Amino acid sequence: MKRLSIIAFMFLCTGSAFAQDRVITKDGDVFEAYRIDIGDTYLYYTKEDKDDTVLQKIAKTDVLMVKKKDGTKIDVTEYAPASAPKPTAQAESNEQPGITQVKPDDLSAETKAANDALIKKINAPVEFDVKEKHQEDIGKKEATFGYACLGIAPNSVLCNEDIEVSMEIRRLYKASKKSPAGWDGGRYAYSLVSENPGIRFSIKNRTSKTLYLDLANTFYVTMGQSTCYYIPSSTTTSNTSSGGGSVNLGAITGALGIGGTVGTLANGVNVGGGSSNTTSNTTFSQRIIAIAPLSTVKLSPQYLFCNEEKDISTGLKYRLVKRMDRSYIYGIYANFSSESQAGTMMYGDHYVYNPENSPVKMSFFVAYSKTENSTSTNVLPSYFYLKDMLGYRYYSDNIKNNDILFLTIGITDNKRRDSFPKQ
Incomplete structure (x- = not known):
């Protein structure tokens, strides 16, 4: 106690030097x-x-005080945030207990303009950068690859007064079927086909206060299947033996309209056992993640579509690619049958889709709260769709706008299979 008093005294006396x-x-x-x-x-x-600095935390009961650089001293045990001005009727409704899905009409004029600007940036027109020597091949030769560009529907909310959502498309590489998938940070758009394409969302805290991301109500939805970012689990370890257990609780997703059975809770418990006469430590996964003021949290990447051979939509197939290195890679192939009424896809063809007629759609829902207990949660929805499909032949055929979300696919002409729809 004497040591603590001396240190505290020295800290208070010399704090102005910090x-x-x-x-x-x-x-x-x-x-x-x-x-x-x-x-x-x-x-x-x-x-x-x-x-991108990781947010740290320490229990208030372990802290004596905070000394600000301006000399101000804060006793955290007695600290309470300053009272805010009386909220407006809209703000009050957003703070009611439960889950509130934010809509574009709920945004202030300034924030709505920022949200529209983010959507417009991703939905910008797509242009080719074709080499002069290849210009004469446009419309005369068949496309061997395609640029599939994603758009965002206008009813999406990428930002509000508190957070901003961004995303990137890369690949989830697997060296073998049983190996874990690793996020490839490099852009792979010019490989033969898109290999194990994945999408990763980032959440930025736009405020000067800590916000709390609720992973149990944060979802990525693709091909009619919703993936929750929170997988409740616990791991118990000791110096002689260890056992692992997982508690797999399905979240109630019907309230948000993102799949699942309304009002039901799917649950299961799987426990691995072990014995030990020593003390064990148990670590639990986090459902609530704190985001520091003006900081960004990157969520775990998800497969853009799936990780098994499937038909994504009519004429669009996800299939295993056989490689000499035995890597576990899936590629995406769009079929344009030469015997169909629409015919094959030609070099330079550009098909444009909208949120209603697009054959490929995904969505993302991020939930956050302003309080640690997350009794009042806001959800920002974003809806993605295939916006453009461009046929190309050469690796030098680049897309000019780097802000566009795109991936490359292989183009096939299988006369026995259905054709991908042209628009």
Whole structure:
């Protein structure tokens, strides 16, 4: 206790010499912290002042005080956020307990303009950058590859006053069938076909306060199947033996209209056993993830469609690609039968689809709260569809706009199979 008093006294007396916020614990430890936010139970902070820095937390009961760089001292045990101005009727409705799906009409004029700008950026017109020596082949030779460009429906919400959603398409590479999939950070659009295409969403906290991402109500939906980002699990370890258990609880998804049976809860328990006479430690997966102020959290990547041989839609197939290195790779192939009324896809053809007639559709729902207990949750929906299909032949045929979400596919002419629809 004497040691703690001396350290606290020295910290208070010399605090003005520090140029950064400092946290002093009841054990006498002192450390620098950025983006400090004090919640009901924890004090949240980052070790660096960067957007992608991992958010740290420490129990308020373990903290003596916070010394701000301007000399201000905060006793976290007695701290309560300053009272905010009385909310408007719209704000009050958004803070009611339960789940609220945000719509574009719910946004303020300024935020709606920002949301429209994000959608417009991704939905920008698609243009080819064709080499001069290949210009004469346009319309005369069949396409061997296709650029499939995704669009976002106008009823999507990519941002509101609190968060902003972004996404990227890469691949989930597997060296073998049993090996785990690894996220390939490099753009692979110019490979023979799109190999194991995946999509990863990022959530940015636009505010100066900590927000709480609810993974149990965050979903990616493709081919009629919804994938929840929260997989409840626990792992128990010891120095002599270990056992793993998983509690697989299906979330109630019907309320959001994203699949599942309304009002039901699918559940199952799978437990692996073991014995030990020593102390065991159990770690549980997190359902709620805190996002530091003005920081970004990247969610786990998901397969864009699936990870098995399937027909994605009429004339669009996902199939295993046989490679000499025995890697576990799927490719996407669009069939344009030369015997169909529409005929084959030619080099330079450009088919345009809209949210209503698009043969390929996906969606994403992200749920967050302003409080740790997540009693009031807001959900931002975004709806994706195949917007453009462009036929090309050469690797040098690039797309000019890098903001567009696209992947490459193989083009086939199988006279016995249905053709992919042209628009």
